[in-house]
């Protein structure tokens with residue numbers, strides 16, 4: 001059976017922290033935090049931020065160990081690997097990383113993928129539809145303090161943060177997300193409304209609501225008071 005979690009999370013000869021073990025589930029499709037926050041893709045983006053070349057990342061990522069502690073993450077890539085019976089020197093790393101780095105990179109990647117042109121109006125002022133690449137579509141609901149989406153990524157990322165209270169704290173502190181579950185469709189809505197963070201979104205939400213109420217009132221002004229039926 002292939003495990004859903006990346007090799008980096010389940011290296012057989014490595015002793016992971018207890019918190020990391022608590023993130024591993026019998027049904028590995030439930031390893032939400034490992035898959036969505038501490039993923040290989042996010043780790044690659046971090047290495048790139050730290051000026052690794054794409055060649056160095058490509059060589060090293062297969063040998064990475066990602067160990068998630070309660071308050072931080074330990075990342076290890078050896079600086080020597082064995083290839084065809086020979087030891088080769090590669091770029092390695094062995095350091096603790098703040099969970100805020102992983103959260104920031106997740107938010108940034110979601111933001112970059114967000115495309116407001118894939119949205120279309122829903123039935124009401126507070127819902128929108130996002131078209132997926134394969135013709136499927138997702139319902140997006142605009143609440144005053146958050147936006148939700150019916151896509152698979154949204155529910156996975158929401159569960160990922162529920163599994164990891166420290167990552168969740170950093171999501172609240174992230175200057176863009178400010179606690180909003182990061183999903184590309186939701187950030188597409190923010191871009192569509194012209195907002196860059198949750199505070200701005202809340203303001204846009206109120207404006208949108210007021211505009212909708214005004215419009216409704218214009219089409220359907222208060223009827224004449226009914227005459228008392230004597």
Ligand SMILES: [Zn+2]
Pocket residue numbers: 138149150151152153154183184185186
């Ligand atoms: Zn979504």
